[in-house]
Amino acid sequence: MLGIRKSPIDKLRTAVGGDKVDTSITQRKLYSYDATPIPVERAIPSAVVFPENHGDVVKIVEICYEENIPIFPRGAGSGLTGGAVPTVERGIVVSFERMTAFEIDTDNATVKAQPGVITAQLQEAVEKVGLFYPPDPSSYKYSTIGGNIAENAGGPRCLKYGVTREYVLGLRAVIGKGKIIETGNPVLKDVAGYDITKLFVGSEGTLGLITEATLKLIPKPPATATALAVFEDLETVGRAVTRIMTSGIFPSALEFMDRDAIRAVEDFKPAGLPKGAEALLLIEVDGTQSAVREQIEEVGRILEEIGVKYEVADDPSRAQKLWSARKNLGPALGNLRSGKINEDIVFPRTYLSEALPRLREIAGKYHLLMVVFGHIGDGNLHVNLLYDKSSREEEERAERAVDEVFELALGYHGSITGEHGVGLTKRKFLKWQTGDEGYEILKGIKRLFDPKNLFNPGKVIDV
Numbered sequence: 001m002l003g004i005r006k007s008p009i010d011k012l013r014t015a016v017g018g019d020k021v022d023t024s025i026t027q028r029k030l031y032s033y034d035a036t037p038i039p040v041e042r043a044i045p046s047a048v049v050f051p052e053n054h055g056d057v058v059k060i061v062e063i064c065y066e067e068n069i070p071i072f073p074r075g076a077g078s079g080l081t082g083g084a085v086p087t088v089e090r091g092i093v094v095s096f097e098r099m100t101a102f103e104i105d106t107d108n109a110t111v112k113a114q115p116g117v118i119t120a121q122l123q124e125a126v127e128k129v130g131l132f133y134p135p136d137p138s139s140y141k142y143s144t145i146g147g148n149i150a151e152n153a154g155g156p157r158c159l160k161y162g163v164t165r166e167y168v169l170g171l172r173a174v175i176g177k178g179k180i181i182e183t184g185n186p187v188l189k190d191v192a193g194y195d196i197t198k199l200f201v202g203s204e205g206t207l208g209l210i211t212e213a214t215l216k217l218i219p220k221p222p223a224t225a226t227a228l229a230v231f232e233d234l235e236t237v238g239r240a241v242t243r244i245m246t247s248g249i250f251p252s253a254l255e256f257m258d259r260d261a262i263r264a265v266e267d268f269k270p271a272g273l274p275k276g277a278e279a280l281l282l283i284e285v286d287g288t289q290s291a292v293r294e295q296i297e298e299v300g301r302i303l304e305e306i307g308v309k310y311e312v313a314d315d316p317s318r319a320q321k322l323w324s325a326r327k328n329l330g331p332a333l334g335n336l337r338s339g340k341i342n343e344d345i346v347f348p349r350t351y352l353s354e355a356l357p358r359l360r361e362i363a364g365k366y367h368l369l370m371v372v373f374g375h376i377g378d379g380n381l382h383v384n385l386l387y388d389k390s391s392r393e394e395e396e397r398a399e400r401a402v403d404e405v406f407e408l409a410l411g412y413h414g415s416i417t418g419e420h421g422v423g424l425t426k427r428k429f430l431k432w433q434t435g436d437e438g439y440e441i442l443k444g445i446k447r448l449f450d451p452k453n454l455f456n457p458g459k460v461i462d463v
């Protein structure tokens, strides 16, 4: 007797348990977008699946591979380039929010974490035992370790300590057909063969699903100090950055805000920033008490030499206020215009003095408000083009300006993204950066891990 063929969703329910597969329209709609501020192609998935362990993930991938169902992995959905957004109706979202276990190995200074662990929670726990996990995307209070690894997330501290990739020692992941790969080891040195761990970092869910990561930890620096430098022109900012970065001091953060960023954040939540200034730098140094004192004095000397006014935030509450002002920039910009395109380009540091004024020229050419801030110490700038969403003409001007912003970054041998990834929104620009040969290699790698193109299809590259 012939049996009735089970639907793929029923197969998933039987394999992992009905309570882990949600097909309600409310949930399917809720999981059909992320934090990307501009409209992107988007579809309602056929189900949202919540694996609770590695075994569940293997079963999900096996069934999806048998049934040709696209899989859209998701951490907290805080991505800014549409990475977690489903693009086809028959796909499923795999949300890692129930995989939140982690275990610290203090003697080896490592932590083994499931992908759904919230970054801030992991950081707090390791700091309680005197250790430190530096990668600090501004979304650290809600983004997940899995999402951070998939995007190779960074933040202010990554100038000194390196981005997420530097901290991933090993991964457990499920790739095409439900095959399991275990990459790397909890050791600091390992040169055995091609580095698949690092290849997976930043792959934006297109190569497979990460189910566990072994992360490196370092000792927590005991002290920090912050200085605020105020500028009357943009050219001097580039000079100050180069001078500080070549002085032998290695700041733990070196952040930039232009005049409109300063005004926006002061209007949003006043922090005592100089509203009339052309730009400012927030400079943080860390280490032992005595090292911190010496370094911040040296920063002061450099700024004096080039004629820049500065303040050292001696009182910790003043330092905290300055850093909260920096963190408030995202919501503050939301108050300026209804539409925002937020790009995160990178320039080699030596070109900053030239590039900053040229960004202003692009804004002028397209009659747009452009607000620039970011991690200037590593050349990574957040360029925000603001426009009125109700005007299609203004939106088109913003899109044309973005093309020129990317051309500018690539013209100076920089990058189209330092943190937010390619996802959906920057797919068309990736080839500009890789060239044809490089792009073919990326496609070949994708096929090797995911021969049926079912992991996050439509993201990063066109296969």
Ligand SMILES: Cc1cc2nc3c(=O)[nH]c(=O)nc-3n(C[C@H](O)[C@H](O)[C@H](O)COP(=O)(O)OP(=O)(O)OC[C@H]3O[C@@H](n4cnc5c(N)ncnc54)[C@H](O)[C@@H]3O)c2cc1C
Residues within 6 Å of the ligand: 034, 035, 072, 073, 074, 075, 076, 077, 078, 079, 080, 082, 083, 084, 096, 115, 136, 137, 138, 139, 142, 143, 144, 145, 146, 147, 148, 149, 150, 151, 152, 153, 154, 155, 156, 204, 205, 206, 208, 209, 210, 211, 330, 419, 420, 456
């Ligand atoms: C206000 C705000 C500030 C931000 N600031 C920063 C910043 O300073 N620096 C920075 O780098 N980013 C920043 N971001 C962007 C975003 O927070 C990061 O990209 C973050 O790493 C995404 O994590 P998530 O858990 O939300 O992942 P999601 O957005 O859910 O997913 C991101 C990508 O990871 C993939 N993915 C998720 N989990 C897995 C898994 N287990 N296996 C395989 N693939 C997976 C998804 O498919 C998607 O492609 C910011 C975002 C917001 C909203």
